[in-house]
Amino acid sequence: MAKPPEPIEEVMPQATWVVEAEVKEVLxxxxxxAAPANAKPGATSVGYKSASQTxxxxxxxxxxxxxxxxxxxxxxxxxxxxxPGNKGPFLIDASKTIxxxxxxxxxxxxxxxxxxx
Amino acid sequence: MxxxxxxxxxxxxxxxxxxxxxxxxxxxxxxEQVLQLVALVGDGNRGWxxxxxxxxxxxxxxxxxxxxxxxxxxxTANEKKDLAAxxxxxxxxxxPSAKQFLEAVLDRSAPQPxxxxxxxxxxxxxxxxxxxxxxxxxxATIEAINISTAPGGxxxxxxxxxxxxxxxxxxxxxxKLTGDQAMREGDLIRMRxxxxxxxxxxxxxxxxxxxxxxxxxxATVALFRIGMADAxxxxxxxxxxxxxxxxxxxxxxxxFTNKRTGEKARxxxxxxxxxPDGFKLNGKPGDSFAVxxxxxxxxxxxxxxxxxxxVSGGAPQTTDLIPDPALHADELDSAGKPRFSKTxxxxxxxxxxAKPEDVQQGQIGDCYFPAAMxxxxxxxxxxxxxxxxxxxxxxxxxxxxxKDWSSGRFKDVAIxxxxxxxxxxxxxxxxxxxxxxxxxxxxxxxxxxxxxxxxQWKGSYNEIGNGGHSSDVFEAVLGKDGQDMYIxxxxxxxxxxxxxxxxxxxxPVAAGTYHDESKYTNxxxxxxxxxxxLGYEQVGAExxxxxxxxxxxxxxxxxxxxxGIFKLKLSEFGKLYQNLMYTN
Numbered sequence: 001m002a003k004p005p006e007p008i009e010e011v012m013p014q015a016t017w018v019v020e021a022e023v024k025e026v027l028x029x030x031x032x033x034a035a036p037a038n039a040k041p042g043a044t045s046v047g048y049k050s051a052s053q054t055x056x057x058x059x060x061x062x063x064x065x066x067x068x069x070x071x072x073x074x075x076x077x078x079x080x081x082x083x084p085g086n087k088g089p090f091l092i093d094a095s096k097t098i099x100x101x102x103x104x105x106x107x108x109x110x111x112x113x114x115x116x117x
Numbered sequence: 118m119x120x121x122x123x124x125x126x127x128x129x130x131x132x133x134x135x136x137x138x139x140x141x142x143x144x145x146x147x148x149e150q151v152l153q154l155v156a157l158v159g160d161g162n163r164g165w166x167x168x169x170x171x172x173x174x175x176x177x178x179x180x181x182x183x184x185x186x187x188x189x190x191x192x193t194a195n196e197k198k199d200l201a202a203x204x205x206x207x208x209x210x211x212x213p214s215a216k217q218f219l220e221a222v223l224d225r226s227a228p229q230p231x232x233x234x235x236x237x238x239x240x241x242x243x244x245x246x247x248x249x250x251x252x253x254x255x256x257a258t259i260e261a262i263n264i265s266t267a268p269g270g271x272x273x274x275x276x277x278x279x280x281x282x283x284x285x286x287x288x289x290x291x292x293k294l295t296g297d298q299a300m301r302e303g304d305l306i307r308m309r310x311x312x313x314x315x316x317x318x319x320x321x322x323x324x325x326x327x328x329x330x331x332x333x334x335x336a337t338v339a340l341f342r343i344g345m346a347d348a349x350x351x352x353x354x355x356x357x358x359x360x361x362x363x364x365x366x367x368x369x370x371x372x373f374t375n376k377r378t379g380e381k382a383r384x385x386x387x388x389x390x391x392x393p394d395g396f397k398l399n400g401k402p403g404d405s406f407a408v409x410x411x412x413x414x415x416x417x418x419x420x421x422x423x424x425x426x427x428v429s430g431g432a433p434q435t436t437d438l439i440p441d442p443a444l445h446a447d448e449l450d451s452a453g454k455p456r457f458s459k460t461x462x463x464x465x466x467x468x469x470x471a472k473p474e475d476v477q478q479g480q481i482g483d484c485y486f487p488a489a490m491x492x493x494x495x496x497x498x499x500x501x502x503x504x505x506x507x508x509x510x511x512x513x514x515x516x517x518x519x520k521d522w523s524s525g526r527f528k529d530v531a532i533x534x535x536x537x538x539x540x541x542x543x544x545x546x547x548x549x550x551x552x553x554x555x556x557x558x559x560x561x562x563x564x565x566x567x568x569x570x571x572x573q574w575k576g577s578y579n580e581i582g583n584g585g586h587s588s589d590v591f592e593a594v595l596g597k598d599g600q601d602m603y604i605x606x607x608x609x610x611x612x613x614x615x616x617x618x619x620x621x622x623x624x625p626v627a628a629g630t631y632h633d634e635s636k637y638t639n640x641x642x643x644x645x646x647x648x649x650x651l652g653y654e655q656v657g658a659e660x661x662x663x664x665x666x667x668x669x670x671x672x673x674x675x676x677x678x679x680x681g682i683f684k685l686k687l688s689e690f691g692k693l694y695q696n697l698m699y700t701n
């Protein structure tokens with residue numbers, strides 16, 4: 001569902017890791033969520049969701065949290081999916097779940113750095 | 118013996134009438150058919166087409182004298198002979214008014230004595246198939262208002278339009294109301310004559326007939342004008358909160374059903390479009406009443422309700438001027454209670470008028486709505502500037518257009534809201550907001566108020582926050598039919614031409630992405646999302662589409678400031694977007 005990303009000020013406190021990273025591999029994909037009921041053809045913001053994924057990230061820069069070269073994290077059921085090569089700033093919580101409605105596309109790096117100050 | 122016509126077109130049309138007479142022996146030629154005939158002879162001397170003459174003859178308000186002069190001025194001698202032959206030898210009878218018209222065209226009729234003035238100064242005769250026909254004082258202008266359609270808008274009962282002028286004999290014909298006021302079968306038309314000295318006749322109300330086989334338009338009800346207040350003793354007083362405008366058409370019956378007790382009561386709408394003095398229902402503060410209407414022809418069993426009106430609470434007045442639309446279900450806690458409270462925003466309604474960059478989508482899945490509003494703000498800001506009015510008492514009236522599917526016409530729907538907006542604990546509106554400020558005293562209000570009014574109209578933020586079409590919003594704001602076009606690699610030129618044509622004509626356009634989110638990560642474009650199409654560019658053979666993300670940020674890299682506005686090659690646009698939404 002194409003709501004805007006959550007305000008980063010609300011999400012940042014939940015982040016254990018803030019890293020710049022690239023998806024190296026999709027290790028697993030969960031069951032496909034049901035399509036929204038009564039979705040009209042051509043309508044937008046209907047609320048389609050992508051399956052959860054377990055992905056391995058190659059970390060290029062750690063902005064917050066323990067240093068790591070690789071992280072295996074969970075992408076929850078939501079409004080985006082990941083493929084190898086996708087990259088950007090990832091906010092990750094203590095349970096190693098990616099935060100932000102659109103994962104690495106939720107906020108650009110400048111915005112993330114600004115919110116960390 | 119068949120008539121030998123000089124004018125072949127005239128001959129052909131008359132032969133057609135003769136053929137109709139053979140299957141319908143009762144056929145008589147009336148004013149409409151005679152105007153078709155004379156349109157073919159009024160073209161001769163002027164070099165006009167028959168269509169042009171027909172259009173001039175049918176212009177709203179054109180007097181009978183003017184019609185006769187128009188025909189005589191364009192008629193040749195041979196055509197005059199043809200009309201004389203129809204009059205003298207024709208096999209299809211003419212009704213009296215049609216015969217009199219032809220005689221006048223041929224200068225045969227004796228000067229008509231002025232008709233006796235109607236007792237109230239204005240009289241209407243016949244049906245309204247071709248408009249309003251009647252008599253009044255010579256030279257008087259005819260004013261009218263459709264009081265069946267008026268309750269849906271903002272007209273007062275005497276906000277008339279001039280629809281015609283009486284000729285030297287005091288006659289007027291084919292006088293018509295147009296637009297939202299156009300007459301439908303069964304509509305009540307309130308009219309009067311205004312004389313040369315500025316005085317007027319008495320009001321006359323006509324029930325339109327002869328326009329369609331059946332009256333299918335029920336009485337319109339302005340629910341937002343029905344006020345209910347605790348009158349004590351188990352009674353609720355019912356009044357028209359804007360007594361200078363109508364709740365419904367005079368004579369309509371409204372049925373109120375108390376949803377708590379099931380008790381029903383009916384009332385007849387007064388001549389002024391309101392309620393009888395002292396009208397009361399059994400009920401108490403907080404009771405909600407379903408309202409059903411009938412014009413005596415439609416919905417006579419009162420089975421179709423037009424909506425609900427609630428009695429305001431007996432508790433001391435709060436600052437909440439108007440009940441607000443409920444939150445989206447996503448913002449309710451597990452017990453169903455709101456997780457956000459409201460703040461009263463008092464900023465300016467507009468700062469330099471409506472602009473696309475004012476629009477910022479909030480935390481609600483209604484991207485189609487801000488995308489459409491920003492597109493309208495780009496192409497037709499006056500439509501927005503005119504749809505929102507500050508009432509000066511902390512409330513605002515937002516007027517949408519609603520299509521009446523039975524008539525195909527759009528009518529006004531006025532929604533009143535106040536400045537209370539759901540907001541975050543640390544400030545700023547939760548749903549749609551404006552880019553200039555999050556301060557409740559400074560934020561530009563037009564977009565969040567229009568979104569709130571849309572939610573109010575549709576039922577709640579939940580009703581508008583689970584997806585939709587921008588083309589529906591174009592219809593609701595502009596009163597024009599919306600269109601959807603699917604985009605594929607095979608029709609990109611047609612897609613670009615459609616964008617170009619709409620943008621050049623100052624019509625809004627929006628585009629929607631696919632639901633398959635897997636193709637969007639890292640593109641700067643988001644799936645299941647609507648974008649405003651702000652324009653196009655063509656550089657040599659390369660075509661570009663200029664878009665805006667209604668979030669007011671987040672766009673493909675390389676497009677300057679992160680303001681949500683970006684440019685895509687047409688080929689890339691074709692890959693990422695699935696449909697185009699625009700108006701006719």
